[in-house]
Amino acid sequence: MENKNTYPIKVVSNLTGLSIHVIRAWEKRYNVVVPQRSETNRRLYSKEDVEKLKLLSTASAHGYSIGTISTLNYYELKNLLNASKLSESEFSTNRMDQKNEVENTSHLDKCISAVKELNAHGLEYELYNALKDLSQPKFIDELLTPLLEDIGDMWKSGEIRIVNEHVSSAVIRKILNSLIDNNSIPSNAPSIIIATPKGQLHELGALMIAVIASADGWNVTYMGPDLPAEEIAAAIDRLRPKIVALSIVYPNDDFTLDREMAKLKRLLNNGTKIIAGGRSAKSYGKTLEYLNAKVLDNIDDFRKELEKVRN
Amino acid sequence: MENKNTYPIKVVSNLTGLSIHVIRAWEKRYNVVVPQRSETNRRLYSKEDVEKLKLLSTASAHGYSIGTISTLNYYELKNLLNASKLSESEFSTNRMDQKNEVENTSHLDKCISAVKELNAHGLEYELYNALKDLSQPKFIDELLTPLLEDIGDMWKSGEIRIVNEHVSSAVIRKILNSLIDNNSIPSNAPSIIIATPKGQLHELGALMIAVIASADGWNVTYMGPDLPAEEIAAAIDRLRPKIVALSIVYPNDDFTLDREMAKLKRLLNNGTKIIAGGRSAKSYGKTLEYLNAKVLDNIDDFRKELEKVRN
DNA sequence: AATATATTGTCTAGCATTTGTCAAGAAAAA
DNA sequence: TTTTTCTTGACAAATGCTAGACAATATATT
Numbered sequence: 020m021e022n023k024n025t026y027p028i029k030v031v032s033n034l035t036g037l038s039i040h041v042i043r044a045w046e047k048r049y050n051v052v053v054p055q056r057s058e059t060n061r062r063l064y065s066k067e068d069v070e071k072l073k074l075l076s077t078a079s080a081h082g083y084s085i086g087t088i089s090t091l092n093y094y095e096l097k098n099l100l101n102a103s104k105l106s107e108s109e110f111s112t113n114r115m116d117q118k119n120e121v122e123n124t125s126h127l128d129k130c131i132s133a134v135k136e137l138n139a140h141g142l143e144y145e146l147y148n149a150l151k152d153l154s155q156p157k158f159i160d161e162l163l164t165p166l167l168e169d170i171g172d173m174w175k176s177g178e179i180r181i182v183n184e185h186v187s188s189a190v191i192r193k194i195l196n197s198l199i200d201n202n203s204i205p206s207n208a209p210s211i212i213i214a215t216p217k218g219q220l221h222e223l224g225a226l227m228i229a230v231i232a233s234a235d236g237w238n239v240t241y242m243g244p245d246l247p248a249e250e251i252a253a254a255i256d257r258l259r260p261k262i263v264a265l266s267i268v269y270p271n272d273d274f275t276l277d278r279e280m281a282k283l284k285r286l287l288n289n290g291t292k293i294i295a296g297g298r299s300a301k302s303y304g305k306t307l308e309y310l311n312a313k314v315l316d317n318i319d320d321f322r323k324e325l326e327k328v329r330n
Numbered sequence: 331m332e333n334k335n336t337y338p339i340k341v342v343s344n345l346t347g348l349s350i351h352v353i354r355a356w357e358k359r360y361n362v363v364v365p366q367r368s369e370t371n372r373r374l375y376s377k378e379d380v381e382k383l384k385l386l387s388t389a390s391a392h393g394y395s396i397g398t399i400s401t402l403n404y405y406e407l408k409n410l411l412n413a414s415k416l417s418e419s420e421f422s423t424n425r426m427d428q429k430n431e432v433e434n435t436s437h438l439d440k441c442i443s444a445v446k447e448l449n450a451h452g453l454e455y456e457l458y459n460a461l462k463d464l465s466q467p468k469f470i471d472e473l474l475t476p477l478l479e480d481i482g483d484m485w486k487s488g489e490i491r492i493v494n495e496h497v498s499s500a501v502i503r504k505i506l507n508s509l510i511d512n513n514s515i516p517s518n519a520p521s522i523i524i525a526t527p528k529g530q531l532h533e534l535g536a537l538m539i540a541v542i543a544s545a546d547g548w549n550v551t552y553m554g555p556d557l558p559a560e561e562i563a564a565a566i567d568r569l570r571p572k573i574v575a576l577s578i579v580y581p582n583d584d585f586t587l588d589r590e591m592a593k594l595k596r597l598l599n600n601g602t603k604i605i606a607g608g609r610s611a612k613s614y615g616k617t618l619e620y621l622n623a624k625v626l627d628n629i630d631d632f633r634k635e636l637e638k639v640r641n
Numbered sequence: 642a643a644t645a646t647a648t649t650g651t652c653t654a655g656c657a658t659t660t661g662t663c664a665a666g667a668a669a670a671a
Numbered sequence: 672t673t674t675t676t677c678t679t680g681a682c683a684a685a686t687g688c689t690a691g692a693c694a695a696t697a698t699a700t701t
Contacts, residue, residue, distance in 0.1 A: 028676070039676085040662055047678090048660085059669055061676060082340035084686080086659065087374065091336075099336065137568050139551045140512050182553060182561035189554040196504040208347055236344050240450045242493060243500040250493035257448050329344075339687070350687085351651060358689090359649085370658060372687060395697080397648060648697070659686070670675070 026064040035072045036080075036154030042072065049089035051075060067093070074100065076154060081236070126152070130166050134187045135179055142190045155198070155234060159227055160318055163191065167223060188223060195226040199233045199241070209329055210260035214242040214251050215297075216267065216279050224297050225266035228321060232264075235325050248282035255291055262328055264321075265312070267297040292328055296321055337375040346383045347391075353383065360400035362386060378404070385411065437463070441477050445498045446490055453501045466509065466545055470538055471629055474502065478534060499534060506537040510544045510552070520640055521571035525553040525562050526608075527578065527590045535608045536577035539632060543575075546636050559593035566602055572639055575632075576623070578608040603639055607632055 032039045045051045052071055054062040064072075074096040078088050083099070091099065126149040133141035149162050170187055173179045211232050215225050222244040229241045240258060242251070255263060293312040315321050343350045356362045363379040375383075385407040389399050394410070402410065437460040444453035460473050481498055484490045524540050526533055533555040540552045551569060553562070566574060604623040626632050 038661080041660085043677085044661070057669095059676095060678095061669080082338065082344055083336075084338050084340075084372075084659070087336055087338055087368070087372075137551075137565060140515075140549070143512055180561055180564055182557060182565045185554045185557055185561070186551060186565070189552050193507040193510070196507050199504070208344075238451070240448075240497060241500050243496045246493060246496055250491055250496070253491055254448060254493045254497070349651080352649090354688085355650070370687095371689095372658080395648070396650095643701080645700070646698080649695085650693105651695100652693075653691090655689090657686105657688075659684100661682105661684075663680105663682080665679090666677100668675100668677070671673080 026066075026069055028062050028064070031064045031069055031072065033157065034069050034152060034154070035076045036157045037072060037076050045075070045085060045089070049085065051085070051089045071096065073154065080156075126162055127165060127169075130162070131169055131173075134166075134170060134173075134183055137183055137186055139186050139190050142187060143194065146190070146194050150194075155230075156322075159230065163227065164318065167191070191223055192226060195223070195230050198230040199226075199239060208236050208238040209262075210238040210240065210258055211262040211264060211325075212240050212242060212251070212254055212258060212260045213264045213266070214246045214254075215244040216246065216248065216251070216265055216283075222266070225264075227318065228264050228266060228296065231318065231322060232325060235322070235329075237262075237325065237329075248279040252283060260291060262292045262294055262325075264294045264296065267295055294321070294324060337377070337380055339373050339375070342375045342380055342383060345380055346387045348383060348387050356386070356396060356400070360396065362396070362400050382407065437473055438477060438480075441473070442480055442484075445477075445481060445484075445494055448494055448497055450497050450501050453498060454505065457501070457505050461505075466541075467633075470541065474506075474538065475629065478502070502534055503537060506534070506541050509541045510537075510550060512544065512550070515544070515547060515549055519547055519549040520573075521549040521551065521569055522573040522575060522636075523551050523553060523562070523565055523569060523571045524575045524577070525557050525565075526555040527557065527559065527562070527576055527594075533577070536575075538629070539575050539577060539607065542629065542633060543636060546633070546640075548573075548636065548640075559590040562594060571602060573603050573605055573636070575605045575607065578606055605632070605635060 026034070028039050028042060031037075031042060035042070037045075046053060052064070052068040054064045054068055057063055071093050074093065075085065075088065078096060078100060079085055081100075088096065088099065126145060129145045130142055130149075133139075133145055146162075150158050153162065170179070170184055174181070174184050213225050213229050213232070215222055225241070225244065229239050233239045240254070240260070242254060251263065294315060295312045296315040296318075313324060315324060337345070339350055339353060342348075342353060346353075348356075357364060363375065363382055365373040365375040365379055368374055382404050385404065386396065386399060389407060389411060390396055392411075399407065399410065437456060440456045441453055441460075444450075444456055457473075461469050464473065481490070481495055485492070485495050522543050524536050524543070526536050536552070536555065540550050544550045551565070551571070553565060562574065605626060606623045607626045607629075624635060626635060
C-alpha cells in the first residue's frame with residue numbers, strides 16, 4: 020500500500036475529534052505522536068498515529084489528563100480504557116469491509132441519498148460507517164444533527180414524504196439506542212432522567228442526549244416521548260436523579276406545554292436540576308425560567324453542563 | 331502486571347462515584363488511600379487504590395460510616411460487603427438481594443419487579459440475561475409476550491403508572507432493535523415492510539415482528555408507528571415488498587383505522603401480500619377481509635406464513 | 642430528654658500547574 | 672485568490688492543591 024502516511028492534519032482532526040490546535044499542542048508538549056513531514060514540512064500522519072490519537076482523545080475526554088497518559092503506547096492505552104471500562108463504542112462489524120478511502124461524497128450526502136431512496140439498510144450501513152470514521156461526538160454533532168435538520172427541511176419542502184421521515188427516524192433511533200451503553204457504568208454513577216414532555220412526540224433529540232450522558236458515565240433512565248408532568252414528577256420522586264433533561268422540539272404555540280411545565284413545578288420540591296434543550300426550548304423562556312430550568316442551545320453546552328453538575 | 335499509578339483524581343471520581351472533595355477529605359482525615367504524587371504534587375492513584383475506594387464507596391452508601399471502615403483493608407471490606415449481601419454488583423438493588431438464592435423466581439417475575447420499581451437498568455439486564463438462557467423464539471414467545479401483557483394489565487388496573495409503562499417500553503424497544511440484524515442478510519433476500527397504521531401508537535408488537543422476520547432472513551424495512559395509509563402505499567410502491575405486515579393493537583372502536591384501511595386498499599394494485607396481526611386485529615375482520623389481508627392470531631402463525639410466502 | 646461532642650460531606654479562597662485556544666506572519670496548496 | 676498549514680508566543684480556562692470553615696447528622700454525656 021502506498022498510502023501509509025497519508026493523513027493531513029485536518030483529516031486527523033475530523034477522525035479523532037481533536038482540534039487541529041490540540042493535535043499540534045500535544046505534539047509540541049508531549050510528543051504523543053510525531054508524524055512524518057512532507058518535503059514542505061506538512062505533517063503526514065500514519066494510520067497508527069490516528070489510532071493512537073483516537074485513544075488519547077477518548078481517554079482525555081474521560082478525565083485523564085494528557086500529561087499523565089502521554090507516555091503510554093497504543094496497547095497501554097487500550098488497557099487503560101478497558102480497565103476503566105471506557106472503551107470507545109465497539110462496532111467491529113467484521114462484515115463491513117474497509118473502503119476507507121473515497122471520501123469524496125461525504126457521509127452526510129450518502130445518508131441523504133439513502134433517506135430519499137427510502138433505503139433503510141443503506142442509511143443504517145452508512146451511519147455505522149460514519150461511526151467508524153468519526154469520533155462519537157463528531158458523529159452526533161456533525162453528521163446526525165445536520166442530517167436531522169436536512170430531513171426536517173426536506174419534509175417541510177415536500178421533497179420527501181412522511182414515510183421517508185418515519186423510516187429514517189426508525190433507523191436513527193435504532194443506532195442511537197445501540198449507543199446507549201448501560202453496562203459499563205459504575206453502580207453509584209450520578210443519575211439522569213431524560214424525557215420529552217407531553218405533546219412532544221419527537222424523541223430523537225432526547226435519545227441523542229441519552230447517548231451523550233451515557234458516554235459520559237451517567238446512569239441514564241430514558242423515559243421516551245410524550246409523558247405527562249405528573250408522571251415525570253413520580254419518576255423523579257422514585258429515582259432521585261441529579262438531572263432531569265427535557266427535550267422540547269415543537270414550536271412555541273403549544274399551550275399544553277406551558278400547562279405541563281407549571282404542573283411539574285408544583286409537583287417538585289427537591290433540588291433536582293432541570294435542563295431543557297431542543298430546537299424550540301428557547302421559545303418557552305418564561306415558562307422554563309419559572310421552573311428554574313437551565314435552557315441549553317446546543318449539544319456541546321449540554322456536555323459542559325453534565326460535567327458541571329457532576330462535580 | 332505493570333502497576334501503573336495512572337489514575338488522576340477526576341477519573342477516580344468518575345470510577346468510584348465519589349466526589350473529588352470526598353476523596354481528598356477521606357485521605358486527609360483517615361488516609362484511606364494515600365496515592366503517589368506526580369513531580370508537581372498531583373495525586374496519582376493505582377488500580378488497587380481505585381478498587382478500595384469503590385468498596386468504601388458502596389459500603390458508605392449502604393450506611394457504614396467512613397470512620398468505622400476506614401481502617402479495613404481490601405479483603406476485610408469485601409467480607410463486610412458480602413456479609414451484608416451488598417456486593418458491589420451493579421444491579422443488586424437492596425430490595426432484590428433478599429431473594430437472591432431463590433432461582434425459581436422466573437425471568438418474568440424479575441422483569442415485572444423491575445418494571446414496578448422503575449428500574450430500567452435492572453429490566454435491561456434481566457432481559458439480556460434471559461436472552462442468554464433462552465432461544466430467541468422462546469424469548470419472544472414465552473417472556474416478552476407475556477411480559478407485555480402483564481404490563482398492559484398492570485397499567486389498566488392502576489398497579490403501575492404511565493411512566494413505568496413508558497420506561498419499560500423504551501427498554502424493550504432498545505432490546506428488540508438490537509435483535510434486528512440487518513448485516514447478515516443477503517442482498518437478494520425477500521423484502522417485508524412492517525408498519526402500524528395511523529392511530530396505532532404502540533409499536534412493540536411491530537418490532538417483535540421485525541425481529542422475527544429479520545431472524546428468518548428477510549430484508550426488513552421497519553417504518554414505525556402511526557403512518558397514514560397513503561404513506562404505506564408509497565413505500566410499497568417504492569420498495570415492492572413481498573409482504574406488508576400491519577400491527578394492530580388498539581381496540582376496535584377506532585374508526586380511523588377502517589378509513590385508513592379502505593384508503594390503503596384503493597391505493598394498492600400490485601400483488602403484495604398483506605398480513606395483519608396484533609391483539610385487536612381480529613376485531614377488524616370485515617375491514618381486513620375486504621383488504622384481502624391475512625389475519626394472524628399469534629406469532630407462530632406469523633412465522634409459518636413467512637415460510638409459506640417465501641417459497 | 643436535652644445538651645455537648647464528634648463525624649462527615651460540602652464548600653470557599655488563594656495559589657500553582659496544566660491544558661485548550663488563539664493570533665500573527667510566512668509558506669504552501671488548492 | 673483563497674484555503675490550509677506551519678511556528679512561536681501568549682493567554683485564559685480548567686483542574687488540582689492546601690487549609691480551613693460550615694452545616695447537618697450521628698453519637699455520647701449530662
